[in-house]
Amino acid sequence: MTAPRPGGSADRGFSFNARRVENGSLALQYLLSGITKGSIYAVVAIGFNLIYSATGIINFAQGEFLMLGGMVAVTLAVYVPLPVAVTGAVAIVALVGCLLELTFFRRLRRHSVLHLVIITMGLAIVIQEAALHIWDEKVRSLPYFTGNEVSSIRFLGAAISPQVLWVLGTVGLVVLGLHFFLRHTLQGRAMRACSSNPEAAMLAGINIPNMRTLSFGLSAALGALAGCVISPMTMTHYEMGAPLAIKGFAAAILGGLGNPMAAVAGGLLVGLLEAASVSRLPAVYNDVAAFAILLLVIFVRPQGLFGAPAADSVREH
């Protein structure tokens, strides 16, 4: 097959051969488009897992960590090179995450998970308002890490922005890192122990409050990193957190909470579902289609596609 040329021979004729090539490259383009969206959702979804793993809380302020990460990095990038700005943003937002846990969550000794989840919603609003006052209402973005706004990698008539590869690369590294941390380090195992059985973990000498602070810090750091890598594509502004958090949360649920790898699969799946829906239905229905399928999956497998069935039943006690 020759490389298809969009806008070429299909202009007026219905040469079926040309059509088929064109359709093939279009299908590939939808696929890449789904991966582009999915990579954004995946990188957001991973952040939900860590706090959930350690505390059982769904942190609805996760989107705000992304926003803060992007905002801080954009601000720093004026003065220092990009890699330093991103590192600085991750460090600062991690600190913010730890401070939030120390200020708000540590005080609630006998919490119910529901209380804490509601507090994360309140925090999301407060952080958003704070960002509006610290910065302003304007939309900003980091420069593309490779190339610029128009560069794309082309193959077989389809194209993808190099930034998507950066996002996917980040996702890969974060998943590997988390896997290693949670399975093979003492701290990571202690964190998982806090989640599965807090009383037993305490009896085993694990400092549960410190573990929770650590999980907030790490989660904030992951969020900030995600906020930086997606900033060139999605752009960064004070209101970006909530909609991203909803999509990321959906992706995390679809994959199965508590498992970073599953979150990635969930994210990519939501992205692909949206792209598939756009290819057949008017674009305005893409959320409807994606979420309808999400609901169907949850009806059949409440624990998510890759979640362990018993994982969430321990939390309510």
Added chain:
Amino acid sequence: MAGLCLLGTLLVMAGLCLLGTLLFTSSCAPPPSAEPVKIGALFSVTGPASFLGAPEEKTVQMLVEQINAAGGINGQKLQLVVKDTAGSPEKAVSFAKQLIEEEKVLAIIGPSTSGETMAIKDLCQENKMLLVSCAAAETIVNPVAKYVFKVPQKDSQAVTWIYRTMKEKGISNIAIVSSTDGYGAAGKKQLEDLAPAEGITILANEVYDKQATDLTDVLTKIKGNSSVQAVVNWSIVPAQSIVAKNMKQLGLNVPLFQSHGFGNLKYVQQAGVAAEGILFPASRLLIVEDLPDGHPQKEVLATYKKDYESRYKEEVSTFGGHSYDALMVVVEALKKAGEADREKVRDALETLTGFVGTAGVFNFSATDHTGLDLTAFEMLTVKDGKFVMYKK
């Protein structure tokens, strides 16, 4: 114990929220000398339409200071009462009531968005309150309400410019993409309504979520239709920059037309090199340097641009220009009326002609409460990261 702690946390949060709200609704009150004339202003300084409200608020604060420093109007100083509606029609209604009943202002300028303006149109009409809106929708002045005016160009005029430019370029088959919010929906309707008369065929018409983070799938669909000769996008930031970037990344190399909402150099910077060649209708405020010296608007535009940019250290936008026009037509009518009597000021405004503002030369009449015609627009394009006049 836990309950107490939770209560404490909630109180702290509530306190923070309240503090935020207080900060938003501060009103500016210069020290009055001999009964100032109160002008009310409703702008969405924060929230989703803050890209409109923020420069609008900055502009009127600056202008009122300038006017007062020069001795005021008819010997009276102006007092500005600004309320931040955060883009919410409900807030616009309650603030409008406050301005009418408590503050008893001479006139209200704003709100920033069409939705908010329509929410208070009847309220102002019933209370005989002069309203000069900074929003674009046709319905604000059609049908004409005696006390309601607006200063931005109409959406339909922008669409007419876009379609005529297309015809000059030999384009007749187009695709429309627009956002799900009110701005996108209003533009989409005008684009659909005017297409047949201008000989334009709409081959694809897609609506996307205004919070969309990536639009390559929607644009892939358009790329799949090889008869599309141009794309029109009707949305605000960040989507209008994302469309531009995604089109170039996909290799969808047809001209991209944007709405007049693209009129801020910041958006060009966000889209970077992807913004090159974007076509959009806008007022001449963005290309002051390109205007010939004798142009009637040149002096007004250059002065406003210089004052705004030196004071706020940011690029001037056409939105700030709308609040300039809204305030200045009221001021001009006030001068003409000679006293701060609302009825007289309204009559003076309705008969105001030849007033040079940032959007164009205003000629109000009993049937035309916008006062602008097609000449208030110019087709602009982006070249080397700057706005320039589009030449065939």
